[in-house]
Amino acid sequence: MSANLSANSDEIVELNHRFSFESAHHLPEVPEDHKCRRLHGHSFQVEVTVSGSIGHQTGWVMDFADLKARVRPVIEALDHRYLNEIEGLENPTSEHICIWIWNRLADGLPGLTAVSVDETCNNGCTYRGNSADGS
Template identity: 55%
Template sequence: MKIVQGFTFEAAHRLPNVPSTHRCHRMHGHSYRVELTLQGPVDPVTGFVVDFFDVEAAFEPVLRQLDHHTLNEVKDLENPTAELISVWIWDRLKPGLGNLTQVKVFETPFCWAEYDGS
């Protein structure tokens, strides 16, 4: 069974490693969406793979570091592409959420990065 829980946050960033003529080189903001996918058996007693409240509690400290911040100033996110944000989130959540199988980071409704630990 797979479950997915979504979160949103607002943040600014710039991409320092693109040409200065690239529009993402300039500071700008996004309304990010993060989807966490967890997979495992359904517990016969609780009926859960993982309690959504436990997922929320695990993500809350990560969310505090991202929401309404300049992502370039967050430790280890100096080049905050959607790809690297998804890896950054994975690295912080996987130790405590062993059933985590994927992190999706949407910069817009039409573009996102997916990371599964590989």
């Protein structure tokens, strides 16, 4: 049985897009003998998620082109950079990078639900805003 979604725009859908950037960093707050204290780099993967109801006319939550246009300048500010030199990322853990990206998107990206940052194929984190309910 297929649902008539155009007639039921109260459905909330999450939309996401993945971005990538290459950067170097070190973690100055970890113990001297920790491997992450040394300068190293990552091929970071970032996923930005927005949510909202499906538009009656368009049939989508947001145009992917609009999402990419809003996020791309933030990602470009990180790409091929030494993250420790960026204001607010003096201790550039994945958690801090996630929040840093969120803070630059939150005011101009309606429906922002989550920002995820993966520093490897196995390690990453997700930030959903200040409150426990993600708002």
